[in-house]
Amino acid sequence: MLVPAVAVPFFGAVLVWAWRDRAFAHWIGVGAAALALAVVAVLPVGRGNGDWVSIGGSLSGGWWHEIEFAWAPSLYLDFSLAVDGVSWPLAILTALLGLLCCLHNALGAERRTSGALQDRLARVETGGPSLAADDASGVPGRPAATLTSLLLAVQFASTLVFFADNLILFFIAFESVLLPMWAIIRRYGDPVARRRAAAKFALFTVGGSLIMATGLFVAVADAGTADLGAIIVAGGVDPSISLLVFTLLAIGFAVKAPLWPLHSWLPDAHTAAPTVGSVLLAGVLLKLGTYGLIRVAGGIAPQGAADAAPVLAVLAALGILVAGLVCLSLPELKRLIAYSSVGHMGFVVLAFAAGTEAGVRAALFGNLAHGLITPLLFFLAGALKARTHTGLLGSLGGLRLAAPAFAGLLGFAAFASxxxxxxxxxxxEAFTVYAAAERGGAWLALAAAAAFGAFLAAAYLLRMLRRVSHGPLVPATSGIGDASTAELVVWSPLVAGTLLLGLIPGPLLDLFSEGLL
Incomplete structure (x- = not known):
């Protein structure tokens, strides 16, 4: 089932693009995304016991499922896919968000409320047809079929990243995410800011990937193989180059995560991107960076990870504090949520740097929780901005009076965050603080910094709720209407997932123990 899990969104993207001038093209995308989710969901069926052993130089057990085809052996490149308890939760998250984004675009609820404004702004900027219109029909407010195709392309490449068991294939898939994501920001984002944001996103991503590629090639040359599982089980690369390999990989993955101070592309990209672009950035692309850091960098260069842990932990703690302080002063809703991701990813990196079993599990759990909560916040922020035509906190207020269900969902997402x-x-977050404190010594200061960062998160999110939901009605929020049925259909899986993982975290933590780390 690994090949269909990757192939379905790919062929779905091709079909939607080929029939982009047809009214039903969006629903082909929704169908492909739903089928991909179903395929990924059944992958745990018939899985192995997760025990990794090396017998006579060959591997036995470990992966739930694996498949390998020779591609270019002289280049160490094989089409090698595998899945376990670490990669599967991220793959199912990617498939879920891909479906929700395609459904959001097909239903077009947000475009119906904002189409006129976007059409006017786009005409001012380009002097031509509106980019809010459908690609072929030119009807303002109709969802763009090409956007659905790009969403599926991001889903395809991201799923391939999580399933790749070959480092060269991993790099190719990692880079393949760049182009469709750039196009989503550049073509469908905010007419004023999208060009600069897309260029900055591409520049940072390509720069980080070049550094990461150097580390991958050094690792492959040292190990004599590009088989990720084989390198990890063998204990990683030679200790003499382990720190070099980890540093090169960590820089590349830190850009994508993003880790402070390599984060400056993220707020611009989130602010300029359309709602579905922000959802995929937060829920999928950031996970590529943290997954690569935990599994690839930490897996193939464990000694280097241990040596670099103090530096990585300090940067993560600083990122938590800086993001919290910046969020306290930000006046715009989407930018505030974007900067909050820098803080949340700081928790993930700090937990990983702690290097303990509790730390790694906290990193993996926090990574997945962020992938549910922050996309929900971006869906809500996008819907609010579409209704009010502003994201400025100072221009909003009284949402609980104008749209009580909407305000309740915003409060739920903020409390979860x-x-x-x-x-x-x-x-x-709780186990990140515990994992850092467990190390003792100077790590106690990092644990205290993370705890204070959690306090700052509470402060800036409660400030946001006070500005947006409470107080008297203002002209921007008066009469905007409550959450629609279509919106509730899209948002409810994220609400359910957030509740489920919060109340019953055990099964997910058990899954992580079946992974190769």
Whole structure:
């Protein structure tokens, strides 16, 4: 089932693009995304026991499923796919968000409320047809079929990253995400800011990937193989080059994560991107960086990871604090949510740097929880901006009076993001502090910094709710209407996932123990 899990979104993207002038093209995309989700969901069926052993130089057990085809052996390139308890949760998250984004675009609820404004802005900028219109029909407000095709392309490449068991294939898939994501920001983003944001996104990503590629090639040359599982089980690369390999890989993955101070592309990209672009950036692309850091960099260069852990931990703690302080002063909703991701990813990296079993599990759990909560926040922020035509906190207010269900969902997502017990955001942050404190010594200061960062998150998210949901009605929010049925259909899986992981975290933590780390 590994090949269909990757192939379905790929061929779905091709079909949607080929029939982009047909009214039903969007629903082909929704169908492909739904089928991909179903295929990924059944991957745990018939899985192995997760025990990794090396017998006579060959590997036995470990992967739930694996498949390998020779591609270009002289280049160490094989089409080698595998899945386990670490990669599968991220693959199912990617498939879920891909389906929700395609459904959001097909239903077009947000475009119906914002189409006139986007059409006017786009005409001012380009002097031509509106980019809010359908690619072929030119009807303002109709969802763009090409956007659905690009969403599926991002899903295809990201799924391939999580399943790749060959380092060269991993790099190719990692880079393949860049082009469709750049196009989503550049073509369908905010007419004023999209060009600069897309260029900055591409520049940072390509620069980081070149450094990462150097580390991968050094590792392959040292190990004599590009088989990720084989290198990890063998203990990684030679200790003499382990720190070099880890540093090169960590820089590349830190750009994508993003880790402070390599984060400056993210707020611009999130602010300029359309809602579905922000959802995929937060829920999928950032996970490529953290997954690569934990599994690839930490897996093939474990000694280097241990040596670099103090530096990585300090940068992560600083990122948590800086992001929290910046968010306290930000006046724009989407930019605030974007900067909050820098802080949340700081928790993930700090937990990984701790190097303990509790730390690694906290990193993996926090990574997945962020992939549910922050996309929900971006869906809500996008819907609010489409209704009010502003994201400025100073121009909003009284949402609980104008749209009580909408305000309730925004409050739920904010409480989950600040780590309220009983919701998914709590476990990753709480156990990150525990994992850092468990190390003792100077790590106690890092644990205290992370705890204070959690306090800052509560402060800026409660400030956001006070500005947006409470107070008297303002002209921007008056009469905007409550959440629609179509919106609730798209948002409810994220709400359910956030509740489920918050109340029953055990099964996910058990899955991580079946992974190769």
């Amino acid at each position: 600040l780590g309220l017990p009983g919701l998914a955001g709590f476990w990753g």
